[in-house]
Amino acid sequence: MRRAGLLLALPLAACVSAGPRAPAPAAAEVVAPPGWRSGTGRGATVDADWWTRFGDPALSALVARALANNVDVAVAAARVEEAHAAEALARAQLSPQVGGTLPETQGQTLSPLGTPSRAIGAQPGVTASFDLDLFGRLRQASRAARAQLLATEAARDTVRLATATSTASGYVTLRALDQRLQIARDTLAARGEALRIARRRFETGYSSRLELRQAQAEYAATEQLVPTAQLAIARQENALSLLVGDTPGPIARGLPLNRLTVPDIPAGLPADLLRRRPDLFQAEQTLVAADRSLDSQRATFLPNLALTGSAGLVLSTALGNPVGVFSLGASILAPIFDGGRLAAQEDAATARRNQAAFAYRRTALSAFRDVDDALAGVKRTREQAAALAGQVAAARGALQNATNRYRAGYSAYIEQLDAQRSLLTAELSLVQAENDRLTNAIALYGALGGGWQRP
Template sequence: MRNCLFRTVAAVALAVGLAGCVPSIPAPPDTSAVAAPESWRTKFTGGAIADGEWWQAFGDPTLVALVEQARENNADIAIALARVQEARAQERASRALLLPALNASIPASHGRSLTALGTAVETTVAQPQFQASYELDLFGRNRAQIDAAAANALASDAARQATVLSVTSATATGYVTLLALDERLRVLRETLTSREAALRIARSRADAGYTSDLELRQAEAEYHATQQQIPVVETALARQENALSLLTGNTPGDIMRGGRFAALRHPAVPALVPSELTGRRPDIVQAEYALAATDARLRAAQRQFLPQVQLSATVGEIIGSSLRDNVDFWSIGGSVLAPIFAGGRLRGQFDAAVAQRDQAAFAYQRAVLRAFREVEDQLAVITRLDDQEKALSGQRDAVASSLRHATNRYRVGYSTYLEQVDAQRALLSVDLALIQLRNDRLTALIALYQAVGGSPRP
């Protein structure tokens, strides 16, 4: 009894002594701290709640169907989901550290040997046994490892949500761009039709001797200049359809359209204060859980300096052909493993864990700052595109009027064909610029919904 008490006191004294050698965990660097601004730098009017299936606000059922198909079949989302399942399995495996390990074994042998009298005998021996071992988590090292695995699982799920949001945004952007290309192609074909009519007039006037061949060649040049732009847009359409097919988990093929580009509605700018952003963005949530995982691993590295207490028990039976009766056996024991000298290995692991924690802290800071910047960028684009569209629409009205006057003057012989050509070029350029501007506005709204966290969960 005294020996047992002495060993207990000695173990406690050893643990207390080693505790004085345990390094303290430093705080994260002050420079990694980040605070949300009180308001956005770019002022905007209106606003909508950035929740739910925001892609439905564009008013195109085909867009909605493509987004849902992509969220269901996209390979990147499937990979992200498999990573979540892997992380959760590792978390379940780590929880076994808090439970005892139970094993059973049945060693057996059969052999022939000589006795002391020189007689050959054959013996059969079996020794079934049951073993149990358990580590007392006195200082929380195993619990810290479990916390790290749990945080990793949550970070993996946040990464999956970020992938879902990214695929959703890419699909919506791809479909809007596809409709914009359709509209661009329609304008070019209508322009080509008008160029063809102008070419017929120029050819008839040249054949009749009313004009020189210069006007005919100018009309031919304008016709072919417009004609060569159509294959370029058709190629872009095919590539855009192929990209959307990949996003939706299909082989390259045609993409159905739900309506024309002009029929797409413009969703309202999502209303969100900066302080709400960190809880909505899945990439920020992922960085936060990654930081929590490094904190837990750092605690586990610190606990490596403290003793480990192991308990073990064995019970079994010896069965042999040379024994008259079977023999039962059992044992109960324990051990205390205390680090004394490891050549700097434990300190090196601890310092590495500190550095990993600091890296995760700066990664979290970077994710937050990047999120604020992305929201501000899209708000700046959207608020200025309104003014740009107003100016471009005014330019379009002026150019269209100029073309009408130039056409009338040319038909009655008051001006050369060059005036009409210049007006036609200007109108085509403005029409294509308007299509691109409206496409930029819609894609900026999509990017803004992605920047504020959207609705990542499928």
């Protein structure tokens, strides 16, 4: 880029980590990332091997299906084809235009004796025109189309990246819902056993009707958790089916939630990983395209020189031999008075260029925030899950003690009821924390534009 403005250069030497925040990028000139999309070429931002680190083949297969069959990915690929055609059209404006003609004429002629006769003739020829593009109007337009093509390819990769992360997050959420359903069923079985004991104690006169009603109410409260979880599972399966391009239906499962592993995250991740983000490259190329369009618009103020030529033959029944004809010409077109149309178009192009510059800066700042949020989320949810695991173990032991005391007649049923409620709440919270930990790791994958290398 030749112009400097309120743009952003990513600090390659900086590091982002879960500790101190990265400093806010300073205003500087835009520098194109030369190493973006290095590796396998187009679409390399979605690393299929990375998903195997979760240890679940069903997750990897689901992401692969989504990338192959997702409708949004197909639409983005079609937009790339359209951008290729637009770039080829802009390039074609730099080449000479050649065409052919074959007009036919009929008429009457007079012989020296005054006798009229009909003559039939034709004048085949070739015409050519070429715009010299002295001041780069067409060249800048072609470069703008090229930058727009790169931006469209980056937009396609952005869709692919979002599809992969959404599919993986959806699968993790589905496994969390499965575990919630299993917890609800296990708790319902335990409440059923408690209800059976409470009913028997009431019938034999060892407890009051209050304990029986409490057991019945607690059983009904747990029973409604099962259809609620089943409804959430059905909706999540339908959402995943849409992502993978299928009609609503069941989704194949793999490992349970508590057996999925989070990929190891290095202590410090280099900030230049952000340059793999396709949305950042898309914003940059959009800025480049706007800048080239501005140059092309400014060139319309200058004179334009075009060369034209034609050559052909005159064939007629009135001529003994064909006659060759040719012409050469040049035209200069320069604006003299247009009522301010060209100036208004330049102002509009300048405004679009400035909008693209601020959009690029916003995208870069958002990228830093996404990484910082995901890193903090992975770290804090891991700590939360460890604490909740201890709470679940303690609540399970307290329930065992409360059950023994109740059956031995040393305590009221309310103690066992409180212990059951505490255990259910802790187990559901632990499932949510594990879900958040895995989804934050997936979010970090997307924030870095396609994950990171094994440490």
